[in-house]
Amino acid sequence: MGVRYLDRPGGRLAHEVRGDGPLVVCAPGLGDLRGTFTDLVDRLVARGHRVAWLDLRGHGESSTGWDSHHETDVAEDLLALVAHLGGPAVLVGNSYSAGAAVIAAARAPEAVSGLVLTGPFVRDQPVTALDRLANALFAVPWLGRALWCAYWPNLFGDKPADLAERKRALAANLAEPGRFAAVLDMLRGDHAVAEAALTAVRCPAVVVMGERDPDFPDPAAEARFAADALGGTVVMVAGAGHYPHAERPDTVAAAVAGLRGSLDRSSCRE
Numbered sequence: 001m002g003v004r005y006l007d008r009p010g011g012r013l014a015h016e017v018r019g020d021g022p023l024v025v026c027a028p029g030l031g032d033l034r035g036t037f038t039d040l041v042d043r044l045v046a047r048g049h050r051v052a053w054l055d056l057r058g059h060g061e062s063s064t065g066w067d068s069h070h071e072t073d074v075a076e077d078l079l080a081l082v083a084h085l086g087g088p089a090v091l092v093g094n095s096y097s098a099g100a101a102v103i104a105a106a107r108a109p110e111a112v113s114g115l116v117l118t119g120p121f122v123r124d125q126p127v128t129a130l131d132r133l134a135n136a137l138f139a140v141p142w143l144g145r146a147l148w149c150a151y152w153p154n155l156f157g158d159k160p161a162d163l164a165e166r167k168r169a170l171a172a173n174l175a176e177p178g179r180f181a182a183v184l185d186m187l188r189g190d191h192a193v194a195e196a197a198l199t200a201v202r203c204p205a206v207v208v209m210g211e212r213d214p215d216f217p218d219p220a221a222e223a224r225f226a227a228d229a230l231g232g233t234v235v236m237v238a239g240a241g242h243y244p245h246a247e248r249p250d251t252v253a254a255a256v257a258g259l260r261g262s263l264d265r266s267s268c269r270e
Contacts, residue, residue: 003061006084013077014061015054019045023087024256026053027078029095030186031148033060033170040245043253052085058182065178069185071194074100079108088113090259095119096186099194106197114259115205119213119242122226123195145180157212157241198229205232206255210240
């Protein structure tokens with residue numbers, strides 16, 4: 001069907017839609033593009049889902065110049081897309097968008113029938129001296145952009161066959177005016193709202209974490225924290241890094257399918 005655009009206050013969101021059946025909305029992490037879900041979308045459509053996947057505000061083919069790019073903003077974007085397409089929907093959120101998906105589920109339980117969170121940031125992590133140095137370097141736009149593109153492939157465990165092509169596309173996109181500014185605005189934020197929202201979520205949830213995710217000192221412990229707070233389950237993926245949906249799409253598709261029987265919300269927590 002090609003790219004579509006959803007108008008929002010302050011800009012418009014690029015997204016694609018395929019398939020028929022219960023709705024699944026997929027949202028990438030900061031500094032990434034909606035193409036990260038290409039292989040997962042194929043699996044979900046084959047399993048009988050209607051799937052939408054979008055570029056975050058300021059990213060990909062979505063517009064630039066938004067007033068802010070915080071998790072709460074992304075949460076409202078997700079809810080707007082669900083409403084536009086006709087929900088409820090299972091939200092598949094990676095990394096930064098996982099926190100936004102949690103906020104969306106807490107704010108509008110009627111719109112979110114389930115959560116599948118991959119490599120989720122749902123609380124702030126300890127900040128090391130190296131982190132502070134990296135943040136300072138990232139704040140220099142041309143240098144930060146180059147560092148992000150150099151670091152990004154290391155977030156994968158087993159590298160996808162088309163990783164070089166994906167990296168070129170990402171680098172080209174982030175070089176466009178206003179793109180890396182969106183990434184920096186997200187990096188300046190925190191995850192306090194997402195953490196506070198965890199226990200307010202009432203729909204089924206699955207946390208899918210790569211055993212080799214370099215963003216967490218102990219990926220298994222972080223996955224368990226999120227799942228316990230959500231009353232959900234954990235799927236640990238051997239060999240995978242921060243992007244299980246791209247590295248192991250069959251595993252993540254199975255996690256979505258596992259929620260399908262709960263789409264009537266009859267199994268949501270009271």
